[in-house]
Amino acid sequence: MNKKNGIGAKLYITLCFMFFYLPILVTMFFSFNSSKSLTHFTGFSFRWYEKLIHDNSIMSAVYVSISIAIISTIISTVLGTITAIGLSRSRKLLKEWILNVNNFPIMNPDIVTAIGLMIFFSSLKIEKGYIPMLLSHIAFCTPYVITSVYPKVRRMDHNLANAAMDLGATPFQALTKVVIPMLKPGIFAGMLLAFTMSLDDFVVSYFVTGNGVENISIVVYNMSKRINPTINALSTILIVVVTVILVCVNVIPAIMRKNHKSTGMAYQTKAGTFGRRVVLASGIVLVLFIAGFSFNMSGAGKKVLKVYNAGEYIDKTLLDDFEKKYNCKVIYETFDSNESMYTKLQSGEKYDVLVPSDYMIERLIKEKYLQPIDWSLITNRDNVIEHLWTNEYDPKGKYTVPYFWGGVGIVYDRNVVDEKDLEEGWDILLNEKYKGNVYMYDSERDSFMIALKSLGYSMNTKSKKEYKEAYEWLIRQRDTMDPVYVGDDVMDNMISGNKAMAVVYSGDGAYVINENENLDFFLPDQGTNEWCDCMVITKDCKETTLANQFINFMLEEDVSEINEEYVGYDSAVKSTYEKFRDDYYLGNNACAPKLDNPLNETFRYQETELKQYCASLWTKVKSHQK
Amino acid sequence: MNPYYIKEKKVSNTIIEIKGLTKNFDDQQVLRGIDLNIHENEFLTLLGPSGCGKTTILRIIAGFEEPSQGEVLFSGEDLTKIPSYKREVNTVFQKYSLFPFLNVYDNVAFGLNLKKVDKEIIHEKVTKMLGLVGLQGFEKRDVTLLSGGQQQRVAIARALVNEPKVLLLDEPLGALDAKLRKEMQTELKKIQQEVGITFIFVTHDQEEALSMSDTVVVLNDGVIQQIGTPIDIYNEPENRFVANFIGESNIIEGTMLDDCLVKFDDVEFVCVDKGFKKNEEIEVVLRPEDIKIVDLKDGQLRGKVVSEVFKGVHYEYIVQTDKRDYKVHTTEFYNLGIEVGMRLDPDDIHVMYTMEY
Ligand SMILES: Nc1ncnc2c1ncn2[C@@H]1O[C@H](COP(=O)(O)OP(=O)(O)OP(=O)(O)O)[C@@H](O)[C@H]1O
Ligand SMILES: [Mg+2]
Numbered sequence: 001m002n003k004k005n006g007i008g009a010k011l012y013i014t015l016c017f018m019f020f021y022l023p024i025l026v027t028m029f030f031s032f033n034s035s036k037s038l039t040h041f042t043g044f045s046f047r048w049y050e051k052l053i054h055d056n057s058i059m060s061a062v063y064v065s066i067s068i069a070i071i072s073t074i075i076s077t078v079l080g081t082i083t084a085i086g087l088s089r090s091r092k093l094l095k096e097w098i099l100n101v102n103n104f105p106i107m108n109p110d111i112v113t114a115i116g117l118m119i120f121f122s123s124l125k126i127e128k129g130y131i132p133m134l135l136s137h138i139a140f141c142t143p144y145v146i147t148s149v150y151p152k153v154r155r156m157d158h159n160l161a162n163a164a165m166d167l168g169a170t171p172f173q174a175l176t177k178v179v180i181p182m183l184k185p186g187i188f189a190g191m192l193l194a195f196t197m198s199l200d201d202f203v204v205s206y207f208v209t210g211n212g213v214e215n216i217s218i219v220v221y222n223m224s225k226r227i228n229p230t231i232n233a234l235s236t237i238l239i240v241v242v243t244v245i246l247v248c249v250n251v252i253p254a255i256m257r258k259n260h261k262s263t264g265m266a267y268q269t270k271a272g273t274f275g276r277r278v279v280l281a282s283g284i285v286l287v288l289f290i291a292g293f294s295f296n297m298s299g300a301g302k303k304v305l306k307v308y309n310a311g312e313y314i315d316k317t318l319l320d321d322f323e324k325k326y327n328c329k330v331i332y333e334t335f336d337s338n339e340s341m342y343t344k345l346q347s348g349e350k351y352d353v354l355v356p357s358d359y360m361i362e363r364l365i366k367e368k369y370l371q372p373i374d375w376s377l378i379t380n381r382d383n384v385i386e387h388l389w390t391n392e393y394d395p396k397g398k399y400t401v402p403y404f405w406g407g408v409g410i411v412y413d414r415n416v417v418d419e420k421d422l423e424e425g426w427d428i429l430l431n432e433k434y435k436g437n438v439y440m441y442d443s444e445r446d447s448f449m450i451a452l453k454s455l456g457y458s459m460n461t462k463s464k465k466e467y468k469e470a471y472e473w474l475i476r477q478r479d480t481m482d483p484v485y486v487g488d489d490v491m492d493n494m495i496s497g498n499k500a501m502a503v504v505y506s507g508d509g510a511y512v513i514n515e516n517e518n519l520d521f522f523l524p525d526q527g528t529n530e531w532c533d534c535m536v537i538t539k540d541c542k543e544t545t546l547a548n549q550f551i552n553f554m555l556e557e558d559v560s561e562i563n564e565e566y567v568g569y570d571s572a573v574k575s576t577y578e579k580f581r582d583d584y585y586l587g588n589n590a591c592a593p594k595l596d597n598p599l600n601e602t603f604r605y606q607e608t609e610l611k612q613y614c615a616s617l618w619t620k621v622k623s624h625q626k
Numbered sequence: 627m628n629p630y631y632i633k634e635k636k637v638s639n640t641i642i643e644i645k646g647l648t649k650n651f652d653d654q655q656v657l658r659g660i661d662l663n664i665h666e667n668e669f670l671t672l673l674g675p676s677g678c679g680k681t682t683i684l685r686i687i688a689g690f691e692e693p694s695q696g697e698v699l700f701s702g703e704d705l706t707k708i709p710s711y712k713r714e715v716n717t718v719f720q721k722y723s724l725f726p727f728l729n730v731y732d733n734v735a736f737g738l739n740l741k742k743v744d745k746e747i748i749h750e751k752v753t754k755m756l757g758l759v760g761l762q763g764f765e766k767r768d769v770t771l772l773s774g775g776q777q778q779r780v781a782i783a784r785a786l787v788n789e790p791k792v793l794l795l796d797e798p799l800g801a802l803d804a805k806l807r808k809e810m811q812t813e814l815k816k817i818q819q820e821v822g823i824t825f826i827f828v829t830h831d832q833e834e835a836l837s838m839s840d841t842v843v844v845l846n847d848g849v850i851q852q853i854g855t856p857i858d859i860y861n862e863p864e865n866r867f868v869a870n871f872i873g874e875s876n877i878i879e880g881t882m883l884d885d886c887l888v889k890f891d892d893v894e895f896v897c898v899d900k901g902f903k904k905n906e907e908i909e910v911v912l913r914p915e916d917i918k919i920v921d922l923k924d925g926q927l928r929g930k931v932v933s934e935v936f937k938g939v940h941y942e943y944i945v946q947t948d949k950r951d952y953k954v955h956t957t958e959f960y961n962l963g964i965e966v967g968m969r970l971d972p973d974d975i976h977v978m979y980t981m982e983y
Pocket of ligand 2: 680682
């Protein structure tokens with residue numbers, strides 16, 4: 001029976017370990033993948049490590065994350081420890097009060113802290129960026145240090161400090177030679193906690209940063225459109241570093257203790273090193289701080305252009321090229337959706353160039369956020385595919401220059417889907433032959449677009465009745481087809497051939513087809529969403545010439561080629577578009593989709609009331625998932 | 627012949643002088659006017675019940691508390707102006723307060739390390755001190771794993787190695803069992819005589835105070851009750867509190883009829899006390915071991931044995947007279963219920979002033 005128990009316990013522990021470490025191992029494993037897939041291992045390579053090292057934005061994010069984590073850890077550890085010691089000596093009422101207040105930031109949802117800090121910095125007119133991020137991290141890390149040090153202070157024999165002074169230690173020596181060594185486990189735990197909290201913070205950082213300063217989590221979040229194994233490579237490096245640190249932390253003291261006990265005089269040297277350690281720590285803080293500051297300020301004196309774009313939507317080496325060519329500094333920030341970009345603009349953040357989508361542009365024009373393009377500077381105007389200039393969101397053609405464009409269609413597995421069924425158009429998504437074999441794209445407007453088109457309505461209808469019908473279409477589909485609503489993971493899933501078909505953007509479709517030759521793409525005849533993302537200049541922009549030059553630069557034929565190669569959508573530059581259509585993506589139906597269907601439309605700006613109605617219907621569709 | 631008199635010759639120079647010392651914590655007065663002279667080479671004990679202010683006095687001398695009023699002079703210098711780390715005083719704390727993250731050697735060397743003494747000299751001094759307290763060979767031990775007695779000796783060594791002029795010991799033996807306590811008492815006394823410095827020793831154990839000290843200071847409620855040699859304190863308690871606190875005693879109200887003549891329980895006794903007013907109301911202290919049980923006919927007092935408890939070396943009897951119960955210690959055995967007589971020699975009777983409560 002004992003033996004049986006033993007096996008059970010071992011099995012349990014094995015399962016636990018697998019649960020904890022398997023995801024990490026998988027992450028590390030795929031960092032060596034030779035292809036872009038996160039689920040298919042195609043061969044061993046260091047490709048993503050090379051890419052990581054050459055990716056300026058990730059490297060600077062790593063720098064920001066780590067320098068902020070180190071500085072805020074050191075400062076909050078010092079502050080927290082002093083506070084905890086001070087607290088143990090103050091009056092009971094004050095003590096309880098402060099301890100309760102101290103729990104606030106820990107118990108508060110991050111978002112509350114984040115918004116509080118954002119408003120705080122805005123109201124003090126402190127420019128967002130490195131310093132506010134650092135201050136915020138110190139602010140939310142300190143309570144963790146206090147909570148882990150305070151119990152140790154309370155349990156400590158208070159006569160120890162007296163004993164030290166009795167033996168001739170000044171109050172400061174008593175602190176460094178007795179109190180701090182006594183509290184070391186607590187301080188250390190607090191320090192580790194602060195470091196991890198700071199290193200992986202997203203919410204607070206996201207709200208208080210600006211001016212192109214981004215930490216790792218922000219970069220990864222904005223990348224979510226297309227996560228690539230660079231992140232796995234980064235994670236692997238971080239995991240290795242953390243493991244090495246943990247090993248050092250656990251092994252070195254053990255070795256030192258051994259030595260210490262065997263000499264019996266190690267104390268003297270230890271006491272000596274404390275001072276040196278303090279100097280070293282302050283040195284690190286100073287260096288990182290100055291470096292961080294100069295990082296923030298680098299390019300001071302030069303003209304500055306602030307660009308706000310969707311994540312993974314530019315090849316960043318082009319930014320360096322632009323900076324060199326025009327002797328300027330580009331501050332580049334990314335967003336994860338048009339809506340979050342809009343929110344950021346509303347919060348008063350100022351940018352020069354934005355890259356929003358069609359319907360959002362319409363709204364920005366309507367709300368007078370934009371200034372007209374100076375066409376005299378757009379010498380590459382004729383490089384752009386002609387028909388992209390005519391559109392409804394910018395009817396007079398004053399504000400926008402097309403960037404990437406495409407349509408929404410269905411990518412399908414030729415081995416599973418019957419060629420004839422394609423004639424059903426969007427209704428193939430209701431064909432019960434493919435029940436349980438369909439991915440829907442988790443996007444409210446695109447899902448309604450499909451239903452409306454299938455019913456023969458305009459996707460920009462203002463009729464609630466038609467929306468209601470579309471809603472019923474979606475409900476029916478949900479109940480009869482068991483579709484899975486997915487985000488960008490759809491790409492990996494389709495490459496792996498997990499289901500027969502999926503609703504995708506044409507650019508994503510082209511990528512997927514390239515990775516799995518069994519797949520193909522089609523655009524339903526009922527019409528689809530023909531989208532276009534454009535470059536625009538905000539009314540806040542002062543460097544208008546530079547902003548126009550930037551837009552013009554992106555239209556250069558060789559520039560747009562490099563960019564297309566990285567982004568993978570259909571370029572607005574004609575030569576690039578054709579080159580990819582006829583070369584790299586030859587025979588790939590998702591590339592250069594035939595968007596000549598008169599039933600195709602582009603999204604228009606939705607009035608708030610309709611938008612809310614639509615959103616509530618979509619929530620119902622998703623919330624009653626079987 | 628007063629033995630204290632002889633010792634007084636030896637302990638001559640005052641090292642610490644406390645004048646009118648009071649201490650308030652919030653609205654509570656913990657010390658109420660302490661006047662005390664402490665001499666070089668003296669083993670002085672502060673004795674009193676828990677909470678009477680013993681530790682507070684030590685903490686003021688060591689510099690961890692400031693007096694509310696009054697003066698503390700060290701070799702004639704105002705001590706309150708000197709921060710604790712500069713005072714030539716070292717403390718052995720009530721619970722030792724050793725540094726748990728340092729081994730025995732480093733604990734003892736702590737003070738010398740701070741003074742940046744040469745390493746060789748530190749090594750020499752620490753080794754010598756560990757020898758003195760009987761801990762040679764324990765240098766590398768973890769202090770948290772030592773026995774109570776060993777920890778206590780480390781604490782003493784840690785304090786003494788700094789060669790203070792005065793060593794303060796706050797109930798250092800409180801945590802030890804009876805046997806070890808006895809051993810350590812002897813050892814402490816020996817160490818004090820060897821190093822020849824002043825010890826201020828705090829205890830609430832009267833036996834410990836009597837067996838170790840040159841001078842005992844009895845404290846109660848922040849007030850000094852009596853200062854004297856152990857023998858004085860035991861034999862001539864100045865008031866009911868001291869008599870009660872030091873050893874066991876029978877305390878009886880009586881009247882001083884004349885010099886060397888006292889009357890209590892309607893019987894007149896010859897005693898050795900003089901200088902009281904005629905017919906002054908006083909109190910008489912009778913130590914249980916001084917009362918002699920004799921035949922009924924020879925007794926100055928008579929009573930019945932109503933209780934008998936064996937105490938190891940002696941028996942403790944309660945003898946009931948028609949006025950009161952007397953507590954008597956003797957090695958003889960008496961049956962319960964028998965009538966006995968009791969006798970008191972003149973020097974068994976200690977007369978003291980009645981305490982004004
Ligand atoms: N820091 C302080 N704040 C408030 N009151 C205190 C403080 N220190 C001591 N007291 C009070 O002063 C009085 C005397 O305390 P002290 O520690 O001197 O007693 P003690 O004679 O050493 O007692 P024990 O034999 O129990 O150690 C006690 O009533 C105690 O509660
Ligand atoms: Mg005490």
